[in-house]
Amino acid sequence: MVRALGDDIAAVCAAKARAELAAADKRVDAPIRWSGSVFPTVVLVKGEPGPAELAGGSALSGADGEAATKALEALGVAGPTWSTVSRPRTPGDATSVGLRLREQICAVDPAVVIALDSTARDDVVAAFGLSVLPFGEPIAVLGVVLLAVDGLEQSLTDEARKRTVWKQLQGLTRAPIRPENEQGALRRPAGASLF
Numbered sequence: 001m002v003r004a005l006g007d008d009i010a011a012v013c014a015a016k017a018r019a020e021l022a023a024a025d026k027r028v029d030a031p032i033r034w035s036g037s038v039f040p041t042v043v044l045v046k047g048e049p050g051p052a053e054l055a056g057g058s059a060l061s062g063a064d065g066e067a068a069t070k071a072l073e074a075l076g077v078a079g080p081t082w083s084t085v086s087r088p089r090t091p092g093d094a095t096s097v098g099l100r101l102r103e104q105i106c107a108v109d110p111a112v113v114i115a116l117d118s119t120a121r122d123d124v125v126a127a128f129g130l131s132v133l134p135f136g137e138p139i140a141v142l143g144v145v146l147l148a149v150d151g152l153e154q155s156l157t158d159e160a161r162k163r164t165v166w167k168q169l170q171g172l173t174r175a176p177i178r179p180e181n182e183q184g185a186l187r188r189p190a191g192a193s194l195f
Contacts (some may be wrong), residue, residue, distance in 0.1 A: 138174055
């Protein structure tokens with residue numbers, strides 16, 4: 001009985017998150033389909049679509065998505081991810097792009113948000129009303145750890161940039177941790193274990 005109730009609550013929460021994501025997507029023309037769990041530990045934000053997305057794939061459906069997953073595993077960051085492209089078609093103004101991204105992030109309620117390039121970083125800054133988000137330096141805002149890296153997709157063909165992006169991703173190991181009576185950002189339960 002208890003498990004069935006938990007399943008019902010999880011289904012209602014998942015439906016609510018999907019409805020909020022659909023409402024956020026109405027803010028843009030022809031959005032790139034987001035991907036991943038609606039109960040993520042980590043949200044991955046890509047600024048503009050790359051080859052995989054332009055070919056009809058969902059957000060981070062290409063080699064950059066695989067690289068991000070491998071990097072998180074190597075860092076010991078457990079839990080599901082959710083991915084989006086903040087500027088799927090037209091640049092748009094920073095306010096509307098930031099508002100849509102904030103609505104998306106609020107809908108899935110992650111513990112960590114990683115901006116994967118400078119455009120995504122600018123959009124995360126707008127979404128959270130920040131003045132700056134330095135590459136590789138995690139900050140905690142409204143209970144979410146934010147981190148930006150300088151060009152994950154571009155680093156796949158540039159060894160020097162790959163080393164830089166890896167070092168920036170390692171900033172997650174310095175993520176601000178909440179007091180002991182609260183869950184740390186990287187230790188948030190995932191999926192149905194939330195209920």
